[in-house]
Amino acid sequence: MAPSRLMVDELMAGTHPVMLGPHALRALERWLVRDARNARCFVLGDENTLVQCLPELLAHVPSLREAETIQVRSGERTKDLDVCRALWAHLSERGADRGAVLVALGGGVITDLGGFVAATYKRGIRCVNVPTTLMGMVDAAIGGKTAIDLGGIKNLVGVFADPAGVHVHPPFLRSLGKRELLSGVAEMIKHGLVRDAAHWNELRRAPLHDLEALTPLIVRSAAIKAEVVTEDPREQGPRKLLNFGHTIGHALEALALESAQRSLLHGEAVAIGMIAETWLSWRLGLLDRDRMNAVQEHLLGLFPAYTMQPADHHRVIELMRHDKKNVADGFRFTLLTGIGSAQVDVPVTAAQTAEALDHYRLLIRDAQQHHHPQA
Ligand SMILES: NC(=O)c1ccc[n+]([C@@H]2O[C@H](COP(=O)([O-])OP(=O)(O)OC[C@H]3O[C@@H](n4cnc5c(N)ncnc54)[C@H](O)[C@@H]3O)[C@@H](O)[C@H]2O)c1
Ligand SMILES: [Zn+2]
Known part of the structure; x- marks a missing residue:
């Protein structure tokens, strides 16, 4: 295999960066310190990612230790309008302003949903994707497509909204099922x-x-x-x-x-x-x-x-x-x-x-x- 393939650790997908490998989480810390210094941060995850991945995320990204976590239920049925409504209301109650940052920590369900909620709350707050499934790392978290399902139709309602960044840390996959x-x-x-x-x-x-x-x-x-x-x-x-x-x-x-x-x-x-x-x-x-x-x-x-x-x-x-x-x-x-x-x-x-x-x-x-x- 060509060594250049192994060394790639930053790519552009359209207008947003994708950071991969051993420096991916360090790059997120750097970004938070530099570009989101006074921002309110929220970490969105499900009952699996908040248990399996959040501790490791916080170990690498100390700036997020003060962030508020928001948990939704895992599974495709969470890409739902009622869940969005609850998340918008929650952000508002917690005083999230337009400078706020939402970190979506999870698979495609969390990044599709989190990206959509972030893109529509107050006409758009910044969303950072930290994919924790293989699906998320190679596909769902990259490229700025966000959506929820409606009336049994997949991805019927959504917007193109580029994340502020995508941070791919493959060790998260250790706890993922076969x-x-x-x-x-x-x-x-x-x-x-x-x-x-x-x-x-x-x-x-x-x-x-x-x-x-x-x-x-x-x-x-x-x-x-x-x-x-x-x-x-x-x-x-x-x-x-x-x-x-x-x-x-x-x-x-x-x-x-x-x-x-x-x-x-x-x-x-x-x-x-x-x-x-x-x-x-x-x-x-x-x-x-x-x-x-x-x-x-x-x-x-x-x-x-x-x-x-x-x-x-x-x-x-x-x-x-x-x-x-x-x-x-x-x-x-x-x-x-x-x-x-x-x-x-x-x-x-x-x-x-x-x-x-x-x-x-x-x-x-x-x-x-x-x-x-x-x-
Ligand atoms: N926006 C896009 O471009 C795009 C592309 C591909 C897929 N998608 C969407 O992505 C969704 C599917 O994503 P998915 O396959 O990542 O599913 P998912 O988000 O439902 O995650 C799968 C399961 O794994 C659990 N999990 C996640 N990370 C884990 C970890 N590190 N350890 C243990 N458990 C973990 C989750 O809690 C969940 O139960 C679909 O809704 C699909 O439409 C979107
Ligand atoms: Zn797909």
């Missing part, structure tokens, strides 16, 4: 597939449980996200590359939210989305069969199968119609044209989408029969 870690790996794989074949290959071979081996890959993945955001901060063109796997993935995530028993993490939904959308890439003549098989095989091997009924397919397509990325006359997908390259805005019909979901259903059925020949 399933959550893998969810973040899905976005890293996405970054490789749409942009960087070498990254895809490294990820295929990487020992994912080994934090030390994973760290340079985290840096590379965050850098890909930052590069794409810099090219197109407001998602008018190239940034749509990052939507690969998400057109179907978001609808699957919304479907799972509707049912109490069947949970699906964001990255798990994106992984299924990538399998179905890789098939669409092949079906529309953009990707050859061998590459399609390689992508599918790797993703099927890493992520748990998700069983759907034909009625679910119908609902997925209905949910896709609500997605803000789609236009009135049909769906627009980001599809692969190779390993490491993709094309945005490819028109796809509802019938082709249904075929892709069916393809996924058959793939996991075959895989299960293969593993349990008696069943």
